[in-house]
Amino acid sequence: EVQLxxxxxxxxxPGESLRLSCSASxxxxxxxxMHWVRQAPGKGLVWVSSCxxxxxxxxxxxxxxxxxxxxxxxxxxxxxxQMSSLRAEDTAIYYCVRGGPYSWSSLEYWGQxxxxxxxx
Amino acid sequence: QSALTQPPSASGSPGxxxxxxxxxxxxxxxxxxxxxxxxxxxxxxxxxxxxxxxxRPSGVPDRFSGSKSGITASxxxxxxxxxxxxxxxxxxxxxxxxxxxxxxxxxTVL
Numbered sequence: 001e002v003q004l005x006x007x008x009x010x011x012x013x014p015g016e017s018l019r020l021s022c023s024a025s026x027x028x029x030x031x032x033x034m035h036w037v038r039q040a041p042g043k044g045l046v047w048v049s050s051c052x053x054x055x056x057x058x059x060x061x062x063x064x065x066x067x068x069x070x071x072x073x074x075x076x077x078x079x080x081x082q083m084s085s086l087r088a089e090d091t092a093i094y095y096c097v098r099g100g101p102y103s104w105s106s107l108e109y110w111g112q113x114x115x116x117x118x119x120x
Numbered sequence: 121q122s123a124l125t126q127p128p129s130a131s132g133s134p135g136x137x138x139x140x141x142x143x144x145x146x147x148x149x150x151x152x153x154x155x156x157x158x159x160x161x162x163x164x165x166x167x168x169x170x171x172x173x174x175x176r177p178s179g180v181p182d183r184f185s186g187s188k189s190g191i192t193a194s195x196x197x198x199x200x201x202x203x204x205x206x207x208x209x210x211x212x213x214x215x216x217x218x219x220x221x222x223x224x225x226x227x228t229v230l
Contacts, residue, residue: 035219044123044224045158045166045209050217059217095165104154104213106171113165 002026004096004111011117017084020114022096029077030054033099035107036070036081038092048094049081050103057103064090086118124149124210124222131228137198140225142210143191148220150191154213157186157195160224161206170195197227205229 008020022034036048049070051058058070064083072079079096093113099105125143132138142149142157149155155173158166168177170186173193185196193212197204210222 037221044207045160045211045221046123047211047219047221050219052217057217061218103217104152106154106156106168107211107219108168108171108177110165110167 002098002109004098004109006094006096006111006114009094009114009116011119012086013120014087014118016086016118017082018086018116019083020081020094020096020116022079022081022111024077024079024096024098027098029072030074031101033101033103033105034070034072034079035097035099036079037095037097037107037110038090039095039113040089040092043092045095046092050099051079052103059103083116086116088118090116091118092116122220124212124220126208126210126222126225128223129226129228131230132197132200133230134200134202136200137196138200138227140195140197140208140210140227142193142195142212142222144193144212144220145191148191148212148214149188149193151215152213153188155186155188155193156211157184157193158209158211159204159206160209166209200229202229 035050069082096111098109157170160166
């Protein structure tokens with residue numbers, strides 16, 4: 001059974017940094033693209049970032065490019081989202097999502113999400 | 121990276137069929153057959169119900185179907201059931217390893 005468990009969320013002040021982690025199990029982690037998608041309270045889903053198996057390819061939404069960095073540790077079956085210079089508008093539930101073997105493979109399995117609140 | 125356009129709400133009675141549209145551009149929906157649809161119940165994570173425009177993951181009822189014409193994709197839910205009441209989101213691959221989501225449609229089963 002595919003499982004994705006996010007951790008590392010919480011309350012931070014504007015301008016601070018935070019790192020989200022996503023621990024994966026139930027599949028061969030190194031064979032899949034991984035993604036982060038966020039959802040502000042009461043709002044819709046927004047794609048944030050994606051990376052391939054060895055992070056030779058990483059992409060970002062315009063709203064986070066230059067502030068967020070996606071990375072992964074395949075032996076630890078974990079993908080990360082390092083978030084810096086956080087803004088109030090980054091407040092959201094962040095979902096870790098497993099894709100497929102290709103960048104265009106569907107975002108198939110979702111974690112339960114982790115809330116990040118940016119507020120003074 | 122402009123969001124895809126979905127109607128904010130849709131409704132139908134049990135047993136009826138409804139169709140939700142999702143309009144993009146030639147750079148996303150119109151350029152690729154990689155449109156997916158997700159169902160999200162309140163407080164829950166999204167669930168994939170349609171991928172690659174028309175395909176259903178294992179376990180998704182065939183009451184859910186997808187299609188695409190030009191820059192518009194559609195999700196049809198037939199034989200509406202009360203449990204279908206949820207938010208529905210479309211997404212499309214947009215090239216260069218990017219993805220774009222629709223704003224979501226709240227489906228009410230009257």
